[in-house]
Amino acid sequence: MAEYLIKNGFVYDPVLGIKGDRTDVAVKDGKMVETSALSNPAEIDASGMTVMAGAVDIHAHVAGPKVCVGRNFRPEDKLFRATPQAGIKRMEGGFSVPTVLRTGYDYARMGFGFVMEAAMPPLYARHVHEEIRDTPIIDEGALPVFGNNWFVLEYLKNKEIENTASYIAWLMRMTRGYGVKVVNPGGTEAWGWGLNCPTVNDPVPYFDVTPAQIVRGLIEANEYLGLPHCMHVHSNSLGEPGNYTVTLDTLKQAEGIAPRNEFGREQVLHHTHLQFHSYGGESYASKSFESKSKEVAEYVNSQDNITFDLGVVTLDETTTMTADGPFEHHLTELNHLKWVNTDVELETAAGVVPYIYSPKTFIAGAQWAIGIELGLFSKDPMRTFITTDHPNAGPFIRYPRVYKWLMSKAAREDMLDNVLKYGDSVRDRCYIGEIDREITLFELAQMTRAGPAKALGLANMFGSLKPGMEGDVAVYPYNPETSEDPEDIERAFSNARYLIKGGEIVVKDGQVVSNGNKRTFWVDCKVNENPQVERDIAEKFKRYYSVNLANYEVYAHHYVPNPYVIEVDATQ
């Protein structure tokens, strides 16, 4: 395989502690190596440019049934946004819910090497994997949802952690899943009857278990198994004014639980798109609504076993999609736009509604501010990751814009003064105007590379340029010594000059030149035989599922043609 020497760039690597030194980086046979290991490398001149490891996205909705609904029911999302076929690059289409082809190409152009699909309904796992298969270049994994699964609800009502863990291991194998995702614990099952669980103490109808019990139980089961990633939660009452107390109650479920795994992961709970969960006040009106980002961030700062991602609102017209069924119904009542809902037997639900975050409204401006504030209040960039909960708060192609807002106070002031219609109200009701902090490039590398890689249990592969890591290197046309205009940040990080992915050059001079050799990551967790769980599975499939047990597993080669399996032994 090819050898590459990336010369003279400003290198940022949190794992190696390199903070912008001009140094050379070497790739050989798909891995990072010492420069001395190269014999006859192709040289890439990165002088005047920024060099980082390939980025890692911990949470985006990029593949699967609800994403495909978003594409199919929004032809308007593709209007005037098509890009023709060119060379090896296939046709691209879509904006907030791009086609899988554009998804792969856009991530590559932004210098990403790994993306985690954030919610996989187990019954639809095949669909998720087919889309992942057809997404070029980037490595991906998918998190099956567990927070409203009948097996989990029944086991956790009786505090049966071991049974829950056995079931998780089984389901991850059936679905080729990566970890434990929880969305509106209990609330989505209640949505089966058109109801919800707004706080952590509301019992789930019939199942009589509370969201707090579900969250804590799943953390314990996750650590019982020692999975690479921790329990990944979207807590109850997303998007509701005053919901920050529910968020704090959810985060507190992790207190006293220590991580137990062999992947170097140090946290037990990941809270996703925290922006949507850090609201105060009683309504969306500017008289009442307020930011509680400081309160939530302070709690996170005080704990060392929690990570989170931001979910920054990017002020675009987008397509919201979540396994939080009741929330999407709430949203369609609010904005009266088209609404898709799919309840999935015994497992979960999902909803999809288009949404316009208009800078002309107070509330969109306040949401924007809260996401940015969380990133700036957080004291540990290794536990704080940049996302837009793609496509919920905005499409992932806006990440570079979010970087700009985090890295430049001037850019934020410009938003408040010139873009947001109610910038003054936003200053008044949120903290954004008081914060002077500007994220550095080193911190950016922590928040987009080393941090998420570590939280996913992939620190031995991604997030750094250390010899032995995957050969994922991004070179951005950004000169940290001379660039002064914040727009340079957005421009440079939107289109890497080069991306080497798995040792192969896929972006060259800013153009996609290869469809790469993508892999699907999943976790195969070995557990002791558990006759009770086996019996329960057989019984539920016989009586309540609409598919036979033998037809549930994603077994055929064409779903996961290029797997990377992480094995975990939880038999001890």
Add this chain to the structure above:
Amino acid sequence: MAKLVTDVVCPFCGTLCDDLEVGVSDDGTKILEVYNACAIGAEKFLHSQAKDRVTRPRMKQEDGSWKEISYDEAVEYTATTLAAARKPLMYGWSSTNCEAQAIGTEIGEMVGAVMDNTATVCHGTTLIAVQDVGVPSCTLGEILNRADRIVFWGCNPAHAHPRHMSRYSIFPRGFFTGKGAKGRKMVVVDPRVTDTAKTADIHLQVEQGRDYELLTALRVAFKGEWLPDTVAGIPKKTIYEVADIMKSGRFGIIFFGMGVTQSLSKNHNIDQAICVTRDLNEYTKWNIMPMRGHYNVTGSGEVWGWLHGFPFALDLSRGFARYNPGDTTSNDLLVRDEVDAVFVIGSDPGAHFPNSSVKKIWDLPSICIDPHLTPTTAVCKLHVPVAFVGVETGGCAYRMDNVPIECRKVVDPPEGMLTDLEFLERVTARVRELKGA
């Protein structure tokens, strides 16, 4: 003593039953019996065993006779025809697996084809309505476990989806539905007294073509507002009564079929039906689901959705994906003479399209990939028989509720026959050569 293959998926209708058992001869070559399937499904399996089955491609000759040719020649004709065409129509895709659909789409990209599936004459109107107002829905297991109100509107599952009522919707006992059919209220809306209508608690014999009026009347009735004495032939008392039944359920569903999608008002009917469902969610939990016909028509919409963002009427002829039903739909293209070659796979437009369209297929260079002899194979220039998906090869198919299920291979195809996927892979390779891509 025969071998029994279990958990077999039925490749006939959108119900995609996955509990079939097929008895196979000891040497694994012959299908002897099919258990658990409906009459149509069983026939699909048994039909693959027909002695007079065509097992090699055939090219139509000048004199109208057919000449057997090799698969190599068939690949060559297909690839050169598609590559030479300015704007070929690649239609069908509903009775094949998703892998074939995905690779077929790559061919479509290379040759600048218009891709369309059977939704174009079936539930395409539903897809348009969903683009207007969305769709609150669920999986079929949710109906099994929760539903106590079932409405069949313009569909006749007793004949078209024969196991639907017994597997999912009316008779089974689920988790919260221990009483089975006794715990469910069944309403059928149909101008005909169908066998489905005969089993209903209430049959609304709507005037033909007046579904839109009845749907809007229900929306009025939910709010308790004024209605005229009769709407669409139904007395207002009955409408209020049915509205009450719908509102008082804990979990309801409307299943609908081509009686509403392809009758007067088309997609506007479905808009209203979806709005009825939306309205009901103000009071309780309601869902709506199209009764998709072909076993994998849903899958073709999903494959095109993730590759290009549109579920049917996908026009790739300009080098990027475009969608404009009425313009990029098969029949409109055919009758306007806008396509210069026709490729059909996994469908039978010869039987389903208007005669004016079928004549155009007859006039054009045309290829039909189909295991059966059909009216379409009769009008095309080249007929390529292939293995039956779900009988002689596996692959992914999407049920009417979008749940993907992996079909099973039960027996080998007759010796030397290719699958859809194998044939298309060879065509792809040849087209790539021809296009120099």
